[in-house]
Amino acid sequence: MSKTSAIPSGVTGATLAKDLRLEWRSKDAINSMLFFSLLVVVVFSFSFDPNAEESRQIAGGLVWVAFLFAAVVALNQTWARELRNQVLDAYRVSPAPANSLFLAKALGNFIFVAVLEILMTPLFIMFYKLRALGPAWQLLPIAALGTWALVVNGTFFAAMSLRTRSREIMLPLLLFPISIPALLAMVNATTAILTGELSAKFWIVLLSTYNVVFTIVCLLLFELVLNAE
Amino acid sequence: MTMRRLFPIFGLLTAVLLSYALYEALVAAPTEQTMGNVQRIFYYHVPSAWTAFLLFFINFVCSIQYLVRSNPVADKVTNWTVIAIAIAACVAAFVIHPLPQGMEPSSVATTGLAIAGLYFLIKKYFSRERVDALAVVSAEVGVVFCTVVLVTGPLWARPVWGIWWTWDVRLTSTLVLWLIYISYLMLRRFSTSGQTPVLAAALAVFGALDVPLVYFSIWIFRTQHPQPVIGGGGSIDPRMLQVLLINWLAFLCFAGLVCWSRYRLEILRRELEETQALEALLEPRSPR
Numbered sequence: 086m087s088k089t090s091a092i093p094s095g096v097t098g099a100t101l102a103k104d105l106r107l108e109w110r111s112k113d114a115i116n117s118m119l120f121f122s123l124l125v126v127v128v129f130s131f132s133f134d135p136n137a138e139e140s141r142q143i144a145g146g147l148v149w150v151a152f153l154f155a156a157v158v159a160l161n162q163t164w165a166r167e168l169r170n171q172v173l174d175a176y177r178v179s180p181a182p183a184n185s186l187f188l189a190k191a192l193g194n195f196i197f198v199a200v201l202e203i204l205m206t207p208l209f210i211m212f213y214k215l216r217a218l219g220p221a222w223q224l225l226p227i228a229a230l231g232t233w234a235l236v237v238n239g240t241f242f243a244a245m246s247l248r249t250r251s252r253e254i255m256l257p258l259l260l261f262p263i264s265i266p267a268l269l270a271m272v273n274a275t276t277a278i279l280t281g282e283l284s285a286k287f288w289i290v291l292l293s294t295y296n297v298v299f300t301i302v303c304l305l306l307f308e309l310v311l312n313a314e
Numbered sequence: 315m316t317m318r319r320l321f322p323i324f325g326l327l328t329a330v331l332l333s334y335a336l337y338e339a340l341v342a343a344p345t346e347q348t349m350g351n352v353q354r355i356f357y358y359h360v361p362s363a364w365t366a367f368l369l370f371f372i373n374f375v376c377s378i379q380y381l382v383r384s385n386p387v388a389d390k391v392t393n394w395t396v397i398a399i400a401i402a403a404c405v406a407a408f409v410i411h412p413l414p415q416g417m418e419p420s421s422v423a424t425t426g427l428a429i430a431g432l433y434f435l436i437k438k439y440f441s442r443e444r445v446d447a448l449a450v451v452s453a454e455v456g457v458v459f460c461t462v463v464l465v466t467g468p469l470w471a472r473p474v475w476g477i478w479w480t481w482d483v484r485l486t487s488t489l490v491l492w493l494i495y496i497s498y499l500m501l502r503r504f505s506t507s508g509q510t511p512v513l514a515a516a517l518a519v520f521g522a523l524d525v526p527l528v529y530f531s532i533w534i535f536r537t538q539h540p541q542p543v544i545g546g547g548g549s550i551d552p553r554m555l556q557v558l559l560i561n562w563l564a565f566l567c568f569a570g571l572v573c574w575s576r577y578r579l580e581i582l583r584r585e586l587e588e589t590q591a592l593e594a595l596l597e598p599r600s601p602r
Contacts, residue, residue, distance in 0.1 A: 250505075
């Protein structure tokens with residue numbers, strides 16, 4: 086049971102630093118994510134051409150769907166990178182705790198998606214003429230919680246779909262049904278703040294519950310999934 | 315093999331019960347005042363839903379057991395957790411006043427005991443490999459019954475509510491449950507891993523934790539679905555309740571029958587695979 090400790094160790098830092106350095110040099114994930122969500126923004130804005138009031142109603146859904154699909158791009162690359170040169174096999178036989186690896190990967194994905202969100206938000210505001218009528222600062226915790234909700238399960242299911250045929254298709258098939266409550270909470274919270282009609286508190290609480298529950302489950306089960314050959 | 319001889323008898327019994335239930339539902343049951351004959355779909359919709367939920371619950375229990383049984387400590391912790399849940403349900407049923415709307419003390423206590431009973435029954439009679447076979451079977455048959463629920467629901471809703479579908483709490487959580495189990499079956503299908511059962515069991519645990527979250531997230535919207543007729547806030551004519559229960563018994567027997575034959579098929583398939591793998595190992599290597 087020595088390998089199941091949830092405490093981040095030096096391994097987490099080292100893996101995270103390695104992933105960030107790799108991404109910094111290649112910019113594979115961030116470029117494809119950026120281009121993908123840019124396309125979503127342009128296509129939807131062009132086909133709906135909403136006025137400011139309509140935008141407030143639909144933007145919450147659009148933003149999160151764009152980020153969800155873009156996140157899948159990053160998530161799919163998470164583990165595929167480790168398959169080359171049998172890095173994952175080496176990890177499996179090493180005494181390093183499995184959860185350190187998981188946390189490093191999840192944090193890495195969190196950073197990638199967060200960077201994407203920071204870069205895309207001005208574009209969304211520009212194309213959809215957005216101006217929040219509710220307390221806009223609450224969008225920050227919602228974005229952080231929502232992003233973690235997507236990447237924590239996404240990282241886990243990406244590891245799961247490594248062992249399947251057509252793995253790139255398998256990830257969304259596993260991730261989307263489970264993410265429905267989280268998506269619902271993110272979209273409704275964002276819409277509530279944009280329209281300023283309702284309080285987003287309930288949805289933030291729900292999102293936090295979702296994050297706590299699934300982070301614990303991921304940490305409990307990840308070692309089994311990593312070792313399932 | 316007494317089991318093999320029991321199978322046709324059970325099959326016959328199920329067929330008789332199903333036809334009797336059909337007669338009861340279509341002819342004998344009184345016609346509903348406002349909805350008319352459309353209401354009779356209820357005798358298929360509700361029993362299918364109960365059967366599907368029961369099967370999904372069996373799948374969840376099997377998945378948990380598959381995951382924890384390889385680890386004695388986790389196994390013990392889970393056993394005590396299940397016992398604690400049963401005791402907590404019994405205590406809470408008679409201590410908390412009033413219970414949330416639509417719950418009765420006796421039904422809460424019975425549910426708690428039934429959960430523990432089911433858990434330990436499966437643990438006693440199924441080995442770790444067989445538990446996985448049971449998980450596959452219950453997921454597959456559960457998806458079939460859940461599909462029946464999702465098809466008959468809109469058929470009833472269209473004439474009664476005037477719409478096919480609404481994002482009501484029960485409808486949404488059933489749909490999400492169905493989606494999760496479809497992805498569960500797809501994972502099993504597409505997996506190339508030798509340890510597919512571990513992956514599938516992990517996904518089942520995720521699914522089981524997800525459904526309550528879906529339920530609560532939609533709970534704050536007003537619900538349009540009729541209240542549960544047993545242990546709920548809804549009311550029902552005693553004759554209709556009788557027909558409903560007969561139908562449920564028939565559906566349960568039918569589900570049991572399908573599960574039984576599918577389970578035997580799954581066991582045979584696994585034995586065949588093992589034998590083939592063994593033969594391939596034993597066979598002298600042909601000279602190249």
